[in-house]
Amino acid sequence: DSGVTQTPKHLITATGQRVTLRCSPRSGDLSVYWYQQSLDQGLQFLIQYYNGEERAKGNILERFSAQQFPDLHSELNLSSLELGDSALYFCASKYRSNTGELFFGEGSRLTVL
Amino acid sequence: GENVEQHPSTLSVQEGDSAVIKCTYSDSASNYFPWYKQELGKGPQLIIDIRSNVGEKKDQRIAVTLNKTAKHFSLHITETQPEDSAVYFCAASSRYSGGGADGLTFGKGTHLIIQP
Numbered sequence: 470d471s472g473v474t475q476t477p478k479h480l481i482t483a484t485g486q487r488v489t490l491r492c493s494p495r496s497g498d499l500s501v502y503w504y505q506q507s508l509d510q511g512l513q514f515l516i517q518y519y520n521g522e523e524r525a526k527g528n529i530l531e532r533f534s535a536q537q538f539p540d541l542h543s544e545l546n547l548s549s550l551e552l553g554d555s556a557l558y559f560c561a562s563k564y565r566s567n568t569g570e571l572f573f574g575e576g577s578r579l580t581v582l
Numbered sequence: 583g584e585n586v587e588q589h590p591s592t593l594s595v596q597e598g599d600s601a602v603i604k605c606t607y608s609d610s611a612s613n614y615f616p617w618y619k620q621e622l623g624k625g626p627q628l629i630i631d632i633r634s635n636v637g638e639k640k641d642q643r644i645a646v647t648l649n650k651t652a653k654h655f656s657l658h659i660t661e662t663q664p665e666d667s668a669v670y671f672c673a674a675s676s677r678y679s680g681g682g683a684d685g686l687t688f689g690k691g692t693h694l695i696i697q698p
Contacts, residue, residue: 471625509591511690512626512671559625570616571686573625 472496473574475560481580487548490577494541494562500524501543502571503535506557515558518543550581584609586674588689596697601662603692605672606654614675615648615655620691621668629670630657659694667696 472495482488494501503515505528514527518537529535532550537543547554557578561571585608595601607615613634618626632639632646632655639646643662648655655674659666675686 471627473625509690511588512688514686514688561625570628570631571618571626573618573627575623575625 471572471574473560473562473572475558475574475577477577478575479578479580481582482550483582484550484552486550486581487546488550488579490545490547490558490560490579492543492545492560492562492574494543494560495572498562498564498572499541500563501537501541502561503529503543503545504559504561504573506559506576507555512559515545547579550579552581555579555581584612584674584676584687586672586687586689588672588692590692591690592693592695594695594697595662597662597664599662601659601666601694603657603670603672603694604654605656605674605689606652607674607687608653609674609676610650610653612674612676614686615646616673616675616686617644617646617657618671618673618688619668620671626671662694662696664696664698667694669693 474493476491499520501518504512515529516535517524521537532548535545557576559576561573588605616631619629620626630646632648643660645658669691671691672689
């Protein structure tokens with residue numbers, strides 16, 4: 470158990486809809502990262518937050534947004550969903566940026582029909 | 583930005599044999615090279631990492647080697663066991679890459695299959 474909690478584990482929705490994925494980082498971890506894992510595409514970095522502030526952006530679509538709250542949990546919002554958004558979405562955390570190991574949650578599997 | 587290539591995409595070895603997974607990176611400023619293992623239904627988990635001031639690191643049956651000149655690094659697993667079956671990801675990181683996420687860029691993964 471990495472200590473990172475993601476909900477929901479599975480989500481099935483329709484095209485055009487909006488969903489919110491939630492992540493609770495390990496206790497005390499200030500940095501939260503979101504990754505998308507599609508078939509054969511490896512881990513694509515989406516966005517990073519550090520202590521409530523956006524730190525870096527990767528290949529995140531404009532239809533996607535995220536935030537980190539004062540209690541350090543984070544939410545990833547996906548809107549106007551398309552079939553191609555079907556993927557595993559991982560959250561990871563670590564204590565500070567630029568040091569050491571990323572701890573990943575077990576992921577939220579999104580299926581868009 | 584950094585680009586990490588990983589080969590092979592699938593590797594099947596007999597139990598007890600060795601497995602080698604190779605990665606190359608493009609950014610000469612990269613200085614941290616972790617390897618993550620992802621078991622079915624789980625998130626990736628760090629198994630070993632190496633920094634650019636070291637050429638080799640071992641931890642029991644796994645080892646990582648780094649060739650900074652050639653910009654490649656490899657994961658070696660000896661005496662493979664069924665529980666080694668998983669997807670393995672290499673990554674490269676440069677604090678100064680500007681690519682985000684502390685510059686951590688992942689390869690596309692290798693599906694390692696251990697044949698009994």
